[in-house]
Amino acid sequence: MSLKVPTMSEMMANGQSPEILFWVGCAGSFDDRAKKITKAVVKILNHCKVDFAVLGAEESCTGDPAKRAGNEFTFQMQAMMNIQVLNGYNVKKIVTACPHCFNTLKNEYPELGGNYEVVHHSQLIQDLINTGKLALEGNQTYKGKKITFHDPCYLGRANDVYEAPRSLIEKLDAELVEMKRCKSNGLCCGAGGAQMFKEAEKGQKEINVERTDDVLETKSSIIATGCPFCNTMMTDGIKNVNKENEIQVLDIAELIANAAEL
Amino acid sequence: MGRTINRSDKPLTRLKTMSLVALGQKKMFTSPIAAFLHLALYVAFVITQIELVEIIADGFSGKHRIFYFYLGDFYVFMVSFIEILTVLAFVATVAFLWRRNMLSLPRFNKKELLGWPKKDANLILIMEIVLIVFIFTMNGADEVLYNRGGSHVEYAKGSFGFSISSWLGPLVFDNFTVEALRIFERIGWWGHIGMVFLFLNYLPYSKHLHILLAFPTTYFSNLEAKGKFSHMKSVENEVKLMLDPNADPYSAANATDTPERFGVKDVTDLTWKNLLDAYSCTECGRCTDVCPANITGKALSPRKIMMDTRDRMVEVGDLKKGVVDGKSLLGDYISPEEVWACTSCNACVEACPINIDPLSIIVDLRRNLVMEDAAMPSELAGMLTNIENNGAPWQFAQSDRLNWLNEE
Numbered sequence: 048m049s050l051k052v053p054t055m056s057e058m059m060a061n062g063q064s065p066e067i068l069f070w071v072g073c074a075g076s077f078d079d080r081a082k083k084i085t086k087a088v089v090k091i092l093n094h095c096k097v098d099f100a101v102l103g104a105e106e107s108c109t110g111d112p113a114k115r116a117g118n119e120f121t122f123q124m125q126a127m128m129n130i131q132v133l134n135g136y137n138v139k140k141i142v143t144a145c146p147h148c149f150n151t152l153k154n155e156y157p158e159l160g161g162n163y164e165v166v167h168h169s170q171l172i173q174d175l176i177n178t179g180k181l182a183l184e185g186n187q188t189y190k191g192k193k194i195t196f197h198d199p200c201y202l203g204r205a206n207d208v209y210e211a212p213r214s215l216i217e218k219l220d221a222e223l224v225e226m227k228r229c230k231s232n233g234l235c236c237g238a239g240g241a242q243m244f245k246e247a248e249k250g251q252k253e254i255n256v257e258r259t260d261d262v263l264e265t266k267s268s269i270i271a272t273g274c275p276f277c278n279t280m281m282t283d284g285i286k287n288v289n290k291e292n293e294i295q296v297l298d299i300a301e302l303i304a305n306a307a308e309l
Numbered sequence: 310m311g312r313t314i315n316r317s318d319k320p321l322t323r324l325k326t327m328s329l330v331a332l333g334q335k336k337m338f339t340s341p342i343a344a345f346l347h348l349a350l351y352v353a354f355v356i357t358q359i360e361l362v363e364i365i366a367d368g369f370s371g372k373h374r375i376f377y378f379y380l381g382d383f384y385v386f387m388v389s390f391i392e393i394l395t396v397l398a399f400v401a402t403v404a405f406l407w408r409r410n411m412l413s414l415p416r417f418n419k420k421e422l423l424g425w426p427k428k429d430a431n432l433i434l435i436m437e438i439v440l441i442v443f444i445f446t447m448n449g450a451d452e453v454l455y456n457r458g459g460s461h462v463e464y465a466k467g468s469f470g471f472s473i474s475s476w477l478g479p480l481v482f483d484n485f486t487v488e489a490l491r492i493f494e495r496i497g498w499w500g501h502i503g504m505v506f507l508f509l510n511y512l513p514y515s516k517h518l519h520i521l522l523a524f525p526t527t528y529f530s531n532l533e534a535k536g537k538f539s540h541m542k543s544v545e546n547e548v549k550l551m552l553d554p555n556a557d558p559y560s561a562a563n564a565t566d567t568p569e570r571f572g573v574k575d576v577t578d579l580t581w582k583n584l585l586d587a588y589s590c591t592e593c594g595r596c597t598d599v600c601p602a603n604i605t606g607k608a609l610s611p612r613k614i615m616m617d618t619r620d621r622m623v624e625v626g627d628l629k630k631g632v633v634d635g636k637s638l639l640g641d642y643i644s645p646e647e648v649w650a651c652t653s654c655n656a657c658v659e660a661c662p663i664n665i666d667p668l669s670i671i672v673d674l675r676r677n678l679v680m681e682d683a684a685m686p687s688e689l690a691g692m693l694t695n696i697e698n699n700g701a702p703w704q705f706a707q708s709d710r711l712n713w714l715n716e717e
Binding site for chain 2: 050052054071073075076077082085086101102103104106107108110112113114115116117118119120121123124125127128150153154155158159200201204205206207231232234235237238239240241242243244245246247248249250251252253254256257
């Protein structure tokens with residue numbers, strides 16, 4: 048099945064205005080692993096006939112890593128340029144598969160004139176299931192499998208979204224096993240605050256290795272995440288203990304797309 | 310002192326937060342044992358104030374147990390209740406001393422607690438024990454005096470019937486003469502009130518100030534999403550000028566205006582809320598216990614950020630007016646290594662029982678390093694250049710952002 052991904056400019060040229068903008072993000076656009084997550088999201092959106100578009104080459108970094116790294120100038124330049132594009136297309140609602148983009152668009156754009164309803168893809172997918180647009184009844188793909196959910200900091204503590212991704216795992220008929228540090232007590236993967244783009248400061252252990260120990264305790268065969276950076280960090284953590292053949296790291300969107308056989 | 314920040318909105322939400330978090334100690338209950346012990350001490354402390362009022366009233370009026378005259382049987386119930394709470398407080402205090410000094414709990418054994426902070430913590434606990442000993446000395450000696458008809462109280466006969474001292478008193482003081490008992494009773498009274506005055510004077514110099522400041526600190530909590538970092542208005546004006554093709558660069562700024570420093574270099578750059586947070590911190594270390602950087606052996610400890618802020622504030626406060634000591638919070642107290650170890654995960658903010666926000670200080674320190682001194686790890690400099698040049702933290706062209714669609 049080929050993916051249908053219209054851009055905002057194409058839509059505008061046809062005199063159309065989509066209901067929702069899919070903000071792909073830098074990781075979703077350029078990181079090889081995260082691109083697969085992007086495709087899984089699109090498969091779900093296409094399957095449910097969601098009226099959406101992307102910005103394509105008009106999208107630019109939200110400025111999240113710049114702001115976390117302490118460079119407010121770069122952040123605000125990015126934000127103002129993006130807001131100009133978004134407001135130019137009269138965007139009302141945005142979905143994104145990256146909690147960092149989600150947090151920045153939702154919380155830090157309004158003060159610069161960017162006011163949108165912003166949802167994380169786990170929330171949108173939950174909504175699609177609740178409204179009957181996406182049916183998962185009788186899916187066997189993950190039936191009975193032990194899945195643990197790693198809370199992304201910028202989705203969980205930063206924005207209090209804990210239940211949407213968990214409700215999706217429950218729809219898989221899988222066994223959701225919580226780590227000892229979960230939800231508001233969840234341990235960071237180590238990538239936040241622009242750490243993704245630098246070497247860790249010197250210490251005794253890498254944070255993702257510490258987090259991998261939590262995963263191993265649950266004896267899960269799948270780590271579900273909702274963030275491309277958590278995905279990278281957890282994948283590296285699992286490789287570090289040579290368990291990449293036993294434990295998969297999958298995004299919530301991939302789990303749902305696979306279960307729905309999209 | 311301290312930059313302005315508006316925390317006067319939504320008074321009802323703020324009152325609710327304060328009631329739940331400070332008065333109700335909601336966030337303490339994530340670790341139930343500590344929460345229960347702390348609650349015992351807290352309730353005993355608050356209720357005991359009734360007895361303290363009586364002690365002061367007795368002192369001024371020259372009467373003895375003045376409330377007994379007015380309250381009668383209810384007085385017996387009240388003092389009995391206070392005595393039971395005091396015993397619970399005693400148990401809690403001993404347990405705290407034991408936890409702090411005998412058990413090797415990681416958060417009580419971090420290097421930022423070495424020296425004065427550890428002494429401060431133990432000193433308060435010992436003061437509390439002394440206070441409790443005095444109150445039972447007073448009530449116990451008085452009970453025995455009363456049994457023998459020698460008490461100053463004229464309103465009742467026999468035993469007071471207080472829950473603890475009616476048996477503890479005779480157990481300890483039965484062998485003493487009436488004269489000796491009178492001295493013990495006075496030692497108890499004076500000792501207790503003396504300790505209270507000592508304690509009140511010591512409080513502002515101690516981490517124990519949290520018993521008062523927890524209330525304003527929680528009232529002025531950050532009510533926004535934790536992921537939202539503060540907006541820098543000063544930067545907004547400059548960026549707007551930069552992006553505005555019609556802006557006149559020569560009319561931009563008034564040359565006589567001193568530009569505001571970007572971020573935080575010293576405590577004077579922090580907001581008043583940051584400063585209040587530092588004075589409210591009781592150094593429990595729940596923040597450091599959950600900090601991913603600290604857990605994995607990095608230099609950062611959110612508790613140390615708060616302690617350093619307070620220590621530097623005291624140092625600046627002691628300087629004579631107009632004197633500059635050439636030191637600063639960033640560099641002399643907190644190193645860039647600590648600042649760069651943070652993942653901004655908000656675990657410390659979540660863990661704090663009174664909603665202190667160490668993360669906002671860390672971020673403002675980063676802003677100073679980056680925007681004033683361009684001092685940052687070289688990989689971050691590269692990442693920022695990429696964002697500025699091609700709109701992504703990596704070196705990929707913006708025009709390639711949709712290439713994923715046609716890749717296998």
